[in-house]
Amino acid sequence: MTSTRAITLCLTIASFWFIGGCDGSTEMDKKMSDAAVLLKLHENGEEFSRRYPGLIQVNKQPAGLTFYDAEWNSTEKGKVTIDTGSGTLRADDVLYLTAVQDDENKAEGLSTASLSSGITGPKGITHDAAREYIFAALSRLRNDGWKPFIPFDDPRIRGRNMLNYQLANSSVITLDPDYKPTPEEWIRLPDRSGWELRTESAFIRITFHRSPNPKDPSGPGLYLVNFDLKSIVNHFKGFVDPSHRDEWRNLLPGELKDLASRRNSAEAKLREQGIEIDTEYKDPSIPQ
Numbered sequence: 001m002t003s004t005r006a007i008t009l010c011l012t013i014a015s016f017w018f019i020g021g022c023d024g025s026t027e028m029d030k031k032m033s034d035a036a037v038l039l040k041l042h043e044n045g046e047e048f049s050r051r052y053p054g055l056i057q058v059n060k061q062p063a064g065l066t067f068y069d070a071e072w073n074s075t076e077k078g079k080v081t082i083d084t085g086s087g088t089l090r091a092d093d094v095l096y097l098t099a100v101q102d103d104e105n106k107a108e109g110l111s112t113a114s115l116s117s118g119i120t121g122p123k124g125i126t127h128d129a130a131r132e133y134i135f136a137a138l139s140r141l142r143n144d145g146w147k148p149f150i151p152f153d154d155p156r157i158r159g160r161n162m163l164n165y166q167l168a169n170s171s172v173i174t175l176d177p178d179y180k181p182t183p184e185e186w187i188r189l190p191d192r193s194g195w196e197l198r199t200e201s202a203f204i205r206i207t208f209h210r211s212p213n214p215k216d217p218s219g220p221g222l223y224l225v226n227f228d229l230k231s232i233v234n235h236f237k238g239f240v241d242p243s244h245r246d247e248w249r250n251l252l253p254g255e256l257k258d259l260a261s262r263r264n265s266a267e268a269k270l271r272e273q274g275i276e277i278d279t280e281y282k283d284p285s286i287p288q
Helices: 003-018 027-034 045-051 103-108 127-143 159-169 183-188 232-237 242-272
Strands: 037-040 057-060 065-071 078-083 088-102 110-118 194-198 202-211 220-231
Touching (some): 037 045, 037 110, 045 088, 088 103, 127 220, 159 183, 220 232, 232 242
Antiparallel strands (some): 057 065, 065 088, 078 088, 110 220, 194 202, 202 220
């Protein structure tokens, strides 16, 4: 199941909550939602599937990828823990989980995982409550050792400076996980705004989908929180054209050089405006 399909599924379920809820849960749903699903980055997909019989659906694709999917009932949502080896993601209210294994490189195991948390109740959720939920999740990650990650072509700015820059210059908003927007700033954030963090072994991007976009900041809305996690190798491979992935280690330095040039240009303009650059920030190293 693709991420687009997963979002469609979750929005459909969320709409049921908003108009009054649905109740199709079974005793099996209850048992599966009570216990957290543990996924270990790089573990073999078949072993992961065998650990949760009846929950994990296996979907092999002709392109050589195998998807391991789990879905929960909207009234009995799941709990998921992903252990990266150097940091942990713990998520509640999970509606959907998928993990992907490249069958041509089984030694890498499950190197990509995505999950969606439905945080909306039968009467919706206030925008401020959604803001608090997401920043509680970010705080847990920071406390567990996850570090902020600034994309290689973005300027090294933090806090409100980053928020204002992204709103003015980017359609894909990446924000500082250590800066909590005010309620007024929160309402201005577009759909798919997100935060990126990393450990020594993985990268994660957390985004939210909000429907409808708020006209009344005090009114309730529908929110989905999406967690997209990649192994460090899989993350860096993503900078290289898919047709040349086997050569990613040789091609990556050239790709990162181009991104660094864009960052330098943006930072020079910001310095002229008197905006502070975080020169203490260090980019992650290329995996050996």
